[in-house]
Amino acid sequence: MRRRTRLWRIAAPIAVGVVLLALWQAIVTVEQIPVYILPGPAAIGAALWTDGPSLLGSLLVTLRITLAALAAAAFLGGAIALVFSLSRILALSLFPYAVILQVTPIVAIAPLIIIWVQQPFLALLVCAWIVAFFPIVSNTTIGLNSAERNLLALFRLYGASRWQTLRYLRLPTALPYFLAGLRISGGLALIGAVVAEFVAGTGGTETGLAFRILEAGYRLAIPRLFAALFLLSATGIVIYLIIDVLSRFALRHWHESAIDEGEE
Amino acid sequence: MSPIVSLRGVTKRFNSGVTALDPIHLDVAKAEFLSLLGPSGCGKTTLLRIIAGLSAPSTGECRLALDSTDRSAPAAGRIGFVFQDPILMPWSTALGNVLLPFRLVGRVGAAERERAAAELSAVGLAGFERAYPRQLSGGMRMRVSIARALVTDPDLLLLDEPFAALDEITRMALNDDLLRLWESRRATVVFVTHSVFESVYLSTRIAVLSSRPGRVVANLAIDLPQPRERALRTNPDYNAICATVSAHLSRAMVTEPS
Numbered sequence: 001m002r003r004r005t006r007l008w009r010i011a012a013p014i015a016v017g018v019v020l021l022a023l024w025q026a027i028v029t030v031e032q033i034p035v036y037i038l039p040g041p042a043a044i045g046a047a048l049w050t051d052g053p054s055l056l057g058s059l060l061v062t063l064r065i066t067l068a069a070l071a072a073a074a075f076l077g078g079a080i081a082l083v084f085s086l087s088r089i090l091a092l093s094l095f096p097y098a099v100i101l102q103v104t105p106i107v108a109i110a111p112l113i114i115i116w117v118q119q120p121f122l123a124l125l126v127c128a129w130i131v132a133f134f135p136i137v138s139n140t141t142i143g144l145n146s147a148e149r150n151l152l153a154l155f156r157l158y159g160a161s162r163w164q165t166l167r168y169l170r171l172p173t174a175l176p177y178f179l180a181g182l183r184i185s186g187g188l189a190l191i192g193a194v195v196a197e198f199v200a201g202t203g204g205t206e207t208g209l210a211f212r213i214l215e216a217g218y219r220l221a222i223p224r225l226f227a228a229l230f231l232l233s234a235t236g237i238v239i240y241l242i243i244d245v246l247s248r249f250a251l252r253h254w255h256e257s258a259i260d261e262g263e264e
Numbered sequence: 265m266s267p268i269v270s271l272r273g274v275t276k277r278f279n280s281g282v283t284a285l286d287p288i289h290l291d292v293a294k295a296e297f298l299s300l301l302g303p304s305g306c307g308k309t310t311l312l313r314i315i316a317g318l319s320a321p322s323t324g325e326c327r328l329a330l331d332s333t334d335r336s337a338p339a340a341g342r343i344g345f346v347f348q349d350p351i352l353m354p355w356s357t358a359l360g361n362v363l364l365p366f367r368l369v370g371r372v373g374a375a376e377r378e379r380a381a382a383e384l385s386a387v388g389l390a391g392f393e394r395a396y397p398r399q400l401s402g403g404m405r406m407r408v409s410i411a412r413a414l415v416t417d418p419d420l421l422l423l424d425e426p427f428a429a430l431d432e433i434t435r436m437a438l439n440d441d442l443l444r445l446w447e448s449r450r451a452t453v454v455f456v457t458h459s460v461f462e463s464v465y466l467s468t469r470i471a472v473l474s475s476r477p478g479r480v481v482a483n484l485a486i487d488l489p490q491p492r493e494r495a496l497r498t499n500p501d502y503n504a505i506c507a508t509v510s511a512h513l514s515r516a517m518v519t520e521p522s
Contacts, residue, residue, distance in 0.1 A: 150351045153318050158368035159340035168367060172355045253396045254354040 039223040047223035048230065055212060055224075059231050062193050062208040065121065066239070069128030070189040074182055076129070077136030081178075084137070085144035085170065086162075095141075102134035106192055110199040124196040124208075131192030136181040143177025144170045176255050179247040186239040194232065266329055267291035268420060268452050269315055273324035275477075276310050283477040284310045287324060290471060290480055292420075297446055297453045299463035301509070302473030303517050308456040311478065312422050315454060316345055330419050341369040344413030344451075346423040350405035352397040352412075358384060359393040362411045369416065383411040387441060403434035407441075414445065421446075423455045427462070436494075439465060443492055460513060464506050465492060472509070474516040482512040 021041045027033070028040035035043050048055075080098070084091035110127045117123035147169050155165050197210030209228055216225035251258035269292035276285040284307040292298050300308045313319040314326050330342040352361045362380040366372050381393055387407040397405055406426060413421060423442075427435040443466060446453055457463050463470050464486055472482040486505060488496060496502050 148351060150347045150349070151353065153313075154345060154347075154351065154364075155368060156318060157316055157340075157343060157345055158365050160368040164368055168364070169353070172353065175355075254398060259398075 036220045036222050039226055043223045044226040044230065047221075048227040051224050051227055055209065055228055055231055058207050058209045058212045058228075059235065062190075062197065062210065062232075063235060065124045065128055065193040065196075065208065066190045066235075068125050069132050069192060070182075070186055070239075072125065072129045073132035073136050073185050073189060077133040077181070077185070078140055078178060080133075080137050081140035081144060081174075084141045086166075091141070098134060098137055101130055106131050106195050107199065110196050114196075114200050120200065124193060124200060127196030127199075128189050128192030131195070132185040132189035135184040135188065136178065139177040139181030139184075140174050143174030146177070147173045176247075176251055176257060179243070179250060180257075183240065183243050183247065186243045187236055190232070190236050190239060268294050268329050269454070270327040270329075271311075271315070271324070272327070274311070274314060274321040274326055275323045276307065276314065276319070277322045285321075286477040286479040288478070288480060292452060292454060294452055295450045297455065297466060297468045299455045299457055299467040299470045300473060301457060301460065301463045301470050301513060302478060303475050303513070304458060306473045306475050306516075307478030308458075308473055309424050311473075312424050312454065312456050315420075316343055316422055318345075328420070341365055341416035342419050344416065344418035344421045346406075346409050346413045346421070346426045348425045348428055350397070350402075350409040352405055352408055354397050357394050357396055358389060358400070358408045358411075361397070361408055362415050364412060365416045380411075380415055383415045384408070386414070386445065387411045403430055403438065406430065406438065410438075410442070410445070414449075414451075417449070418451060421451050421453045423453065425456050425458065428458075435462075440494065442466065447491055460506055460510050461497075464488075464502060464509055465496065470509060472512045472516050481516045484509060484512065 025040040025042060028038060033040075039047070080094075084095065106127055109130070113126050113130075114120075114123045117126055147165075151169055152165070155169055160168075193208070194210040197208040198214065201211060201214075209232055213225055213228045213232075216222070216228060248258040269290075271288050271290040273287040273289060274285060275283070275287050277283050288311060300311060302308050310319060314321050315328070317326075317328075328343075353364070356364075359377070359380055362383055363372055363376060366376040366380070370376075381390075384390060384393060387410055389404060389407055389411065392400065392404065397408070400408065410426070413423075427438055430438065439462060455463070455466060467486050470482075470484045470486060471480050472484070473479065474481045488499075488502060488505065
């Protein structure tokens with residue numbers, strides 16, 4: 001029974017995908033839609049095959065920015081949340097600015113950042129970080145303040161220091177919240193990197209995937225545009241899956257979110 | 265012998281203006297099993313938290329005589345507290361949870377691990393050291409919670425309606441286990457409950473509290489043979505005492521508007 005469910009979980013979405021792709025190809029072929037308006041999956045596949053190697057190089061550029069921004073968001077976001085949980089005054093005075101940074105559209109401030117930060121990689125990194133850090137800060141802050149009231153009382157009863165309470169109670173309580181934030185930030189870091197690349201143009205010697213999309217659009221190389229788009233989505237999905245696996249592994253023993261429904 | 269807990273005119277008024285406790289005068293002697301029996305919301309839990317030092321009395325004082333050498337945190341490890349719910353750390357194994365007091369009071373070495381494992385087996389959980397709380401039943405979780413409270417060999421064990429959420433069968437089993445643990449260690453126990461039968465079965469003395477604001481309206485020594493056995497539950501003396509305690513409790517509740 002369980003194995004069957006697991007099989008379906010993989011087989012059903014693939015079946016839907018195959019049917020949709022076939023439908024797409026059929027419509028494009030039957031209606032004779034020109035390739036520069038909407039290429040069929042076959043044309044995109046061909047573009048992926050021929051342009052793949054050069055696109056992959058660009059993907060690597062975007063991926064480096066994304067992962068660096070995500071890592072920075074995880075570390076700095078976690079650190080900011082920690083500071084917020086330790087000092088109420090700092091939290092009250094700084095949190096609004098974190099919100100302002102979050103709600104200001106990155107497209108609008110990216111040009112400024114690119115002017116201010118001379119080094120192109122760093123500029124893109126800062127843009128992607130601004131988009132990605134907030135979910136981690138806000139989630140982790142909530143997590144750090146969610147420790148069970150009676151466990152806190154118990155810690156007090158045994159004369160626990162602030163550090164012990166943090167280490168043995170607040171941090172473990174915050175872990176699922178942090179990981180939920182990381183899951184959101186993974187996708188946002190990629191979006192941030194792409195948006196920043198769009199704004200920056202070539203920016204430097206290396207060209208990211210976003211600029212290749214723009215370039216393909218200008219040249220009406222629509223199949224290549226779709227191929228680049230495909231690579232971008234695939235990257236987002238892989239990042240999500242990796243964080244998902246990581247999160248399930250970290251919480252496997254105790255958190256409801258990480259427990260298979262069939263287990264008990 | 266001087267009492268281990270001495271409450272002198274202890275009152276508690278919350279910021280909301282609610283008076284939880286009227287002046288309470290109460291002594292707890294060493295090795296005694298005292299039950300605080302009263303209707304819901306009479307301030308029993310508040311009183312227990314004041315004894316534990318988790319809450320400060322509004323007026324009056326609560327003095328503890330604990331054998332402690334640590335002046336900075338005299339109560340650390342000398343008091344065991346069991347809450348209404350097990351309140352375990354879900355990310356930690358049963359053993360990890362029982363080790364918590366050692367982790368917070370001092371260090372965790374091989375001796376402490378051994379001690380914690382022994383405590384788990386004393387509450388009937390040998391072999392469950394590596395189990396996580398979600399893998400345990402409600403009764404087993406409560407046993408882990410009791411093992412955690414006992415692991416530092418406290419002078420004073422405070423229990424706040426620990427069995428209220430359990431089914432009757434589990435509850436009776438845990439009542440007996442608690443008695444065995446108390447008999448073998450001679451710790452002092454203060455046990456909060458709203459069950460007449462439970463309090464009579466377990467206690468050497470019962471303090472009956474009135475409805476809010478809580479006040480000690482009766483102080484009853486329970487003269488039943490020790491050690492207490494299951495057969496006691498059908499003993500006529502036991503039933504007579506239960507009837508007396510019930511009568512006191514109903515009188516304590518008369519003032520309550522309903």
